[in-house]
Amino acid sequence: MLEGNRVSRISVRGFAVASATAVTTVGAVVGVASGSEQGTAGTVEATAADSTILADIPTGQSVQAQTASLTQQADTQSAAAASDAKKAVEESARKQAAKDAQAKKDAADAKAKKDAEEKAKKEHEEKEKEASRSGEHDGLADLSAKSSYSISEIKAMAQQIVPGDQFQCFSNIVNNESTWNYKATNPSSGAYGLMQALPAGKMASAGADWQTNPATQIKWGLSYMNGKFGSPCGAWSYWQAHGNY
Incomplete structure (x- = not known):
């Protein structure tokens, strides 16, 4: 003690x-x-x-x-x-691992978002392209039927339906065929409408109102030019060489 x-x-x-x-x-x-x-x-x-x-x-x-x-x-x-030093090292390693994992996740999320946006953009472009080829356009739904149409109204319809880079060629053909008169009729052949379709009745494939609705005639004309010549400009090149299309 x-x-x-x-x-x-x-x-x-x-x-x-x-x-x-x-x-x-x-x-x-x-x-x-x-x-x-x-x-x-x-x-x-x-x-x-x-x-x-x-x-x-x-x-x-x-x-x-x-x-x-x-x-x-x-x-x-x-x-x-x-022991304290070891714990500090382990904690630092844990935080760094979490940080690396988050960075990896953020990069993967960003890539997935970018891929989704590119896919959506591509799909939208394809739909627009297809609509242009078939003569369909979102603005077409706003074109209500009327008893008569002015040339300026018909041209405005065409600008809504025909792709911008093809409009001038399309306009050249219509101007030479009918001077934008959707009721123009060839007394000899019976050709009818803006594009002077012959026989006239084949425009019914674009709509039953083909005789009175310029939009239906434009839709049919665009489809015809795309199908036979690849585009309105292709049709215009042929028209210049042959005087018809």
Whole structure:
């Protein structure tokens, strides 16, 4: 049993601890001073080359026991530091892995979105192309039937139905065939309408109102030019060479 709170103070100089490798070096002990006869605390001093560490150790323990106690404390602290360092490294690795995974996911999502947009754009372009070839156009639904139409109204219809890069060629043919008169009739052959279809009744394939609706005639004419000549411009080239199409 220790008597009261009597302790000896040990001063160890050169007590160095390498935390990373958990290697502890303790300085050499150079002297021990014992307590006085009255039981006062004595001082044991161990000197070495570097730092100084002070610790209160119960009086009566041997220098070896005191040194072992300090070594154990240093080892415990070193182990705790190594554990903290390991946890920090693991946490940093975890965060980096999560960051990399998120970046990979974002890149995949961006690519999927881009691919979907390109696919939708391509499908839209194909539909527009097909509509142009068949003479169909979204604006056609807004062309209500009337008892009569002016040339400007008929041309406006054609501009809605015929692709922009083909309109001038289409217009050249219609202007030469009927001067944009949708009721024009050839008394000799019976050719009829804007494109002077012969026989006239074949325009019924585009609609039953082919005799009175310029839009139906334009739709039929575009389909005819695309089917026989590839496009209105192809039909116009043929017309220039032969005087008909």
